[in-house]
Each structure stands twice: as structure tokens, then as C-alpha cells.
Amino acid sequence: MKKTILALAVLALLCCPLLALANETIYVYNWGDYIDEAVLDMFTEETGIEVVYSMYETNEDMYARIANGGESYDVIFPSDYMIERMIQENLLQKINWENIPNVANIDPRFTHESYDPNFEYSVPYTWGTMGILYNTETVEEAPTSWQVLMDDTYMMDMLMLNSPRDTLAIALVMCGHDLNSVDPAELQDAKNLLIEQKPLVLAYVVDEVKDKMIGGEASVAMVWSGDATYCMSENDALDYVVPEEGSNIFYDSICIPANARNVSGAEKFIDFLCRADIAAMNYEYVGYAIPNTAAIELLGAEEYNASPVNNPPQEVLDKCEVFKYLGDDTKLYDQIWTEIISEF
Amino acid sequence: MRKNRALAVPFALWAFIFIVVPLLMIGWYGITVEESIPYTEVTMEDGSTAFELEDGTITLERPQKQTVVSLSNFKRMIEPTYLKLLLRSLKIAVITTLICLVLGYPVALILSGRDFKRPALWLMLLILPMWMNFLLRTYSWMSILENSGILNSWITALREQFPAFDAWLTNMGVGRKIIFLYNENAVILGMVYNYLSFMIMPIYTVIEKIDGSLLEAAADLGASPTKSFLRVTLPYSIPGVLEGVTMVFVPAVTTFVISQLMGGGKVPLIGDIIQNQFGKSSDWHFGSALSLLVMVVVLAFMGALNRIDREEEPQKEVRIL
Numbered sequence: 312m313k314k315t316i317l318a319l320a321v322l323a324l325l326c327c328p329l330l331a332l333a334n335e336t337i338y339v340y341n342w343g344d345y346i347d348e349a350v351l352d353m354f355t356e357e358t359g360i361e362v363v364y365s366m367y368e369t370n371e372d373m374y375a376r377i378a379n380g381g382e383s384y385d386v387i388f389p390s391d392y393m394i395e396r397m398i399q400e401n402l403l404q405k406i407n408w409e410n411i412p413n414v415a416n417i418d419p420r421f422t423h424e425s426y427d428p429n430f431e432y433s434v435p436y437t438w439g440t441m442g443i444l445y446n447t448e449t450v451e452e453a454p455t456s457w458q459v460l461m462d463d464t465y466m467m468d469m470l471m472l473n474s475p476r477d478t479l480a481i482a483l484v485m486c487g488h489d490l491n492s493v494d495p496a497e498l499q500d501a502k503n504l505l506i507e508q509k510p511l512v513l514a515y516v517v518d519e520v521k522d523k524m525i526g527g528e529a530s531v532a533m534v535w536s537g538d539a540t541y542c543m544s545e546n547d548a549l550d551y552v553v554p555e556e557g558s559n560i561f562y563d564s565i566c567i568p569a570n571a572r573n574v575s576g577a578e579k580f581i582d583f584l585c586r587a588d589i590a591a592m593n594y595e596y597v598g599y600a601i602p603n604t605a606a607i608e609l610l611g612a613e614e615y616n617a618s619p620v621n622n623p624p625q626e627v628l629d630k631c632e633v634f635k636y637l638g639d640d641t642k643l644y645d646q647i648w649t650e651i652i653s654e655f
Numbered sequence: 656m657r658k659n660r661a662l663a664v665p666f667a668l669w670a671f672i673f674i675v676v677p678l679l680m681i682g683w684y685g686i687t688v689e690e691s692i693p694y695t696e697v698t699m700e701d702g703s704t705a706f707e708l709e710d711g712t713i714t715l716e717r718p719q720k721q722t723v724v725s726l727s728n729f730k731r732m733i734e735p736t737y738l739k740l741l742l743r744s745l746k747i748a749v750i751t752t753l754i755c756l757v758l759g760y761p762v763a764l765i766l767s768g769r770d771f772k773r774p775a776l777w778l779m780l781l782i783l784p785m786w787m788n789f790l791l792r793t794y795s796w797m798s799i800l801e802n803s804g805i806l807n808s809w810i811t812a813l814r815e816q817f818p819a820f821d822a823w824l825t826n827m828g829v830g831r832k833i834i835f836l837y838n839e840n841a842v843i844l845g846m847v848y849n850y851l852s853f854m855i856m857p858i859y860t861v862i863e864k865i866d867g868s869l870l871e872a873a874a875d876l877g878a879s880p881t882k883s884f885l886r887v888t889l890p891y892s893i894p895g896v897l898e899g900v901t902m903v904f905v906p907a908v909t910t911f912v913i914s915q916l917m918g919g920g921k922v923p924l925i926g927d928i929i930q931n932q933f934g935k936s937s938d939w940h941f942g943s944a945l946s947l948l949v950m951v952v953v954l955a956f957m958g959a960l961n962r963i964d965r966e967e968e969p970q971k972e973v974r975i976l
Binding site: 369371374399400401467473474475476512513514515516517519523526527528529638639641642644645646649650652653 | 689690691716717719720731736737739740743797801802803834836837915916918919920921923928931932934935936937938941
């Protein structure tokens with residue numbers, strides 16, 4: 312008798328993983344710290360679909376995983392230029408909107424961008440801008456233009472990003488060129504401008520920009536709006552502006568890879584993320600501006616729009632542009648950037 | 656003998672998978688580039704999209720990038736921009752190594768002295784910080800040296816306390832905040848701090864093992880402490896010095912995070928540029944070519960050191976006799 316019970320117990324244990332397998336599962340691949348993980352449990356509770364969640368740090372990391380085909384994911388969150396590249400390389404599949412009714416919550420201002428002009432492959436999840444974070448204690452007049460980055464009042468008092476694409480884009484805008492320019496002459500202008508600016512720059516930073524601005528290390532810095540939100544919550548003296556000349560606007564969107572195994576599960580998950588209450592939860596956790604009108608109403612539109620990060624003036628927003636995928640010209644940018652920083 | 660060979664199999668396998676294969680991959684990436692085929696998008700009669708190549712052929716599939724063998728990575732590498740960066744990396748590595756040697760040798764000597772009490776405790780204190788992650792240690796230096804850092808706040812406090820000191824500093828042309836970080840010296844400081852114990856340890860180990868009777872004999876035969884140091888301790892410690900130099904120089908040439916953090920991105924080293932290729936710029940091919948260049952430089956350096964080591968050896972034997 313004992314033996315039978317034992318045998319049954321062993322059998323039951325063996326079956327456990329099989330039972331788990333029988334449950335429907337989706338594989339989600341997202342940026343680190345980019346979702347309220349309670350949302351994942353809620354999704355499983357409501358639909359019975361298990362979520363296997365993993366994270367990446369850069370678009371390039373994610374791209375390498377998907378393109379090399381080692382693993383298959385059902386939902387990914389690439390940015391604009393990466394979506395363009397992945398569409399070109401047949402790595403994404405078109406989304407069947409019939410299965411995603413909540414897409415109606417998405418503000419049409421933020422769809423049909425150049426990376427997905429027919430709005431077929433991607434659902435915007437968050438958006439943000441590149442702008443200027445400044446310390447109101449040391450900067451007397453609120454800056455409105457990128458030209459503040461050429462102002463020698465802030466000699467050795469400004470931080471720039473150590474990133475070829477972002478910093479050259481701003482220099483191109485300051486020269487009056489398109490921020491996706493690959494024209495060598497225009498890039499030369501941008502390069503000369505940044506070399507001229509070099510004596511004013513305290514440091515070219517990456518993630519350190521947040522700590523340094525919060526600690527009052529510099530008065531002015533170019534930052535992404537997501538970082539600006541964080542810095543402003545830690546230090547009340549800081550304020551953010553998207554300069555009037557226009558800037559880069561970026562989208563992190565939800566997509567389904569071409570080799571996804573569970574497309575219907577992925578569609579359910581995307582629909583779930585577009586639901587007003589869920590999008591609002593994620594906004595409160597992540598802090599990036601969201602394109603979800605229904606969620607903004609739920610959060611209180613007035614409070615949401617009070618933030619300069621969430622609500623740059625429409626005429627400035629009209630001048631903002633997404634990054635295009637540069638293809639082979641990425642090399643050109645890298646080369647020019649190396650020339651700028653190695654100038655000594 | 657056979658048995659012994661069998662024992663080496665796991666290591667050989669390990670070395671093959673994690674050393675030989677990656678090296679071959681770096682080599683392959685270095686001599687290839689991704690090339691995209693130029694094409695234009697055309698709309699077919701039925702409204703679908705197709706792609707026309709330059710030779711006029713039309714395909715329905717979008718033409719994808721191709722990997723082709725090319726020397727263009729190496730051509731790009733020998734441009735002055737990259738050579739300048741390599742030279743600067745070498746310069747900073749040499750300075751770092753020399754400072755580590757000058758600071759580390761006396762420390763090793765003192766620690767191994769026969770009169771020195773509790774060397775184990777002191778060694779422990781030297782090594783203890785190394786158990787922390789080096790990023791953490793570098794961040795600590797940043798918060799000490801920053802414009803809004805500890806050192807500057809002390810100086811400001813002193814200035815407020817002593818007007819004479821303040822007047823003197825102002826006379827010297829020193830601004831309200833002293834910028835310690837964001838230059839080459841800060842990078843060197845960060846590197847010396849991080850690598851110093853790699854210099855001390857091997858020198859200490861070698862000096863500690865020197866037979867005490869040799870020093871006694873030197874003293875008996877009338878050598879002054881200076882002379883016995885120059886004739887006994889110094890020559891015997893050379894292998895330790897060479898090892899220390901290698902252990903500091905090699906990571907110093909290839910370092911990248913310290914230069915970014917302490918130099919504020921204004922003192923880029925070749926390691927930073929390589930890291931960029933595998934990150935933001937996403938050009939593994941050029942990054943691999945640059946890595947090969949650094950490997951050649953490091954190999955040349957090790958070769959030169961080996962030579963010195965070998966030349967030292969026969970003399971040592973003469974001295975023992």
C-alpha cells in the first residue's frame with residue numbers, strides 16, 4: 312500500500328511540469344524596470360496565461376537575441392528606429408487590430424510615425440523627448456533654446472551625453488539641419504559646433520547624468536525626458552524644457568516578433584497593456600509619458616499635463632522628429648563622434 | 656603518463672571552447688564587414704511592394720545584408736583618430752604602471768621586512784577594499800572629488816572659517832569650486848588606486864621568499880644596508896616586479912569604465928571606443944578589429960618583458976655562486 316502511495320506521489324510530481332506546460336504561456340521581453348510587475352500577475356489571473364518575463368538593457372541587445380533566432384519571444388518593446396530596422400529585416404509581424412479593441416485608447420497623435428507609417432506593426436507604449444534639464448537655482452532665465460549649450464556663462468557647468476546619435480542629433484538641430492541627416496557636409500557642421508562647445512562641457516556622461524544633476528554638479532544638461540522625471544522627483548530645483556527648435560521624440564512600442572509562437576496570447580497581452588487602468592498603473596510605476604488617452608483621463612488629465620515632460624507645447628512637439636534607422640551610416644556617426652571626443 | 660593526459664582533457668576542452676573559439680570569432684569578425692545591397696522599393700502592378708536591385712532584377716523579398724570579407728576595418732583603424740587614442744591609452748597605462756611601481760615597491764619592501772609586526776593584518780587591510788566591486792570604489796572617488804563632492808565642501812568650509820586662507824586661494828586664481836575630476840590626472844588616480852594592490856602582492860611574495868641568510872651573509876661581509884639591498888634584494892625581486900608590471904599594465908591598457916567615470920568622457924581610451932562598437936554603435940566587426948590591435952600591442956609588451964626576464968636569469972645564478 313505504502314509503495315502504491317509512493318508511486319502515485321512520484322507520478323504526481325512528474326506530472327507537475329507537464330501540467331504547467333499544458334497551461335498557455337507567453338514569453339515577454341522588455342526593458343529593465345519598464346513595467347509594474349503586478350500587472351503580469353493580474354494578466355495571469357484574468358486570462359490563465361502564464362507570463363515568462365525577461366529583460367534587456369539596449370535595443371541592440373534585444374535585436375541581437377531576436378535576429379540570431381536563438382530564442383523565441385511573443386512580445387517585445389523596441390524603440391522607433393529599431394522597429395524600422397526590424398521591419399526591414401522581416402523580424403516583426405503585422406498586428407491584427409481586430410483582436411486588440413483597446414487600441415482605441417491610443418492617441419492618434421502618436422501613431423503612423425515614420426518608422427511604422429501605416430500603423431501595422433507597433434503599438435506605442437511610452438514616448439519621450441530629448442531636452443534640457445536645468446537647475447533653477449543657478450540658471451536665472453529659463454532656457455528655451457538649445458543655444459544655452461553654447462553659452463559661456465555655463466563654462467564647465469554643463470553635461471552632454473556620451474552617445475554619438477543623441478548628441479550629434481542635437482548639434483544638427485542647432486545648425487538648422489535635419490536630425491537624421493547623413494549628409495557629410497551637414498555632419499561636418501555639427502562636428503565643428505561640438506568641438507567649439509568642448510571647452511564649455513564639464514563631462515560627457517551616460518547614466519551618471521542623473522546623480523550629477525540631482526547632486527548639483529552642473530547647471531545644465533541634455534537628458535531624456537524619462538531621466539528628467541526621475542531627477543525632478545529627487546531635486547525640486549530642477550526643471551525640464553524641450554527647446555523651441557525641436558528635438559528628438561522617441562517611442563518605445565509593443566511588437567510581435569515574426570517567429571512568435573503564441574500570437575493569440577501576445578495579442579491578449581497587448582490588449583491588456585492598452586487597457587486604461589493597466590496603462591495608468593504602468594505610468595505610475597515607470598514614469599514615462601504615455602500615449603493612452605483613456606489612462607490619462609483616469610489619472611486626472613490636469614495633473615498629468617502639468618508636467619513639462621508629459622506635455623510639451625504642441626508647436627514644439629510638431630518640430631520633434633523620431634530617429635530613423637541609419638543602416639551603414641551608423642559607422643559615419645560613430646567615426647565623427649570618436650573624432651570629436653578624441654580631439655585634445 | 657597516459658592517466659595524466661586524461662586529467663588535462665577538461666581543461667583543454669575549456670580552453671578550446673572559451674579561449675580558442677572566441678579568438679577565432681573575433682578574428683573572423685575583424686576581417687569581415689556587413690554590407691547592405693543597394694535597392695529601391697517599387698510598387699508592382701497589383702499594388703504589392705517589390706524591391707529592385709541596381710542590376711535591374713526585381714525580388715519580392717527585401718534584400719538583406721551580407722557578410723563579406725574585407726580589410727576595411729583595418730584601414731579605418733590606422734586613421735590618426737584611432738592611433739591617437741591608442742597612444743594615449745599606452746601613455747596613461749605606462750604612467751599608471753610607473754606610479755604603482757614607485758608606490759608599491761616600498762610598501763612591499765616594508766611589509767616583508769623582518770622587523771615588521773603583523774604583516775598579514777596589513778596585507779589584509781590592503782586587499783580588503785579589492786573585495787569590493789571596482790565600480791563602487793570608483794564611484795566613491797567620484798563623490799570625493801566632484802565639484803559638489805566631499806573635498807570641495809571641506810575646502811569651502813575652511814574658506815568660510817579662515818578668511819586669510821580664502822584670500823590666499825583667491826589670489827592664487829582658484830575659483831569657488833576646484834575641478835578635480837574630468838581630466839587625465841583623475842583617470843590616472845582612479846587607475847592607480849584600482850591597480851596598486853596588483854603591484855604590491857607579487858613583489859611582496861617574491862621579496863618575502865628571499866633567503867634571509869643571504870642578507871645576513873651580505874651584512875657579515877661588510878655590505879651596508881643600501882648595498883645589500885642593491886646587490887641582493889633588488890635583483891631577487893625583479894621577477895615579482897615584472898609580474899606586477901604585467902598585472903597592472905595589461906588591464907590599464909584595456910580599461911574603459913574608469914576613464915568614463917573619472918574622466919567624464921573627456922579622456923576616452925581605446926577600451927571605451929571598443930566598448931562603443933559593441934554597444935551604441937553596434938559595429939562588432941570594427942570592435943573586433945580594434946580588439947585585435949590591442950591584443951597585438953599587449954602581446955608585444957609581454958614578449959618584451961619575457962626577454963628581460965630571461966636576460967635576468969643567468970645573472971641570478973652568478974650571484975648565488
